[in-house]
Amino acid sequence: MAKCPLCGNSLDWGELIEQMLKLENAAEVMKNREKFMETFEGFVFKCPHCGEEFYGKNLPAKEAEKVFELLNEFRGSIDWENGKVRLRLNSLLALDTMLEKWDEKMRG
Numbered sequence: 875m876a877k878c879p880l881c882g883n884s885l886d887w888g889e890l891i892e893q894m895l896k897l898e899n900a901a902e903v904m905k906n907r908e909k910f911m912e913t914f915e916g917f918v919f920k921c922p923h924c925g926e927e928f929y930g931k932n933l934p935a936k937e938a939e940k941v942f943e944l945l946n947e948f949r950g951s952i953d954w955e956n957g958k959v960r961l962r963l964n965s966l967l968a969l970d971t972m973l974e975k976w977d978e979k980m981r982g
């Protein structure tokens with residue numbers, strides 16, 4: 875799970891992406907994986923708990939990639955008019971991790 879590198883509190887991916895939606899080229903960024911990862915890593919996020927700022931590269935890249943996939947997989951995942959993410963990204967990520975572990979177990 876994504877945690878603030880400064881205070882250690884859990885971060886909500888929906889909230890993090892919403893910070894990125896304020897970018898002028900957000901619509902373009904959200905559609906292109908390479909551009910998304912590059913922008914994500916260099917983006918300055920603000921922690922809603924401690925108010926400190928940090929770069930996206932301090933967050934798990936694997937989760938960021940999954941978030942990109944989820945946002946592109948579901949139609950209407952982003953409410954562009956209000957700059958909101960409609961998906962519960964943290965729940966979906968948790969579910970995805972669970973399924974991956976289950977899959978590994980089954981393959982033994």
Ligand SMILES: [Zn+2]
Pocket residue numbers: 878879880881882883921922923924925926
């Ligand atoms: Zn913090």
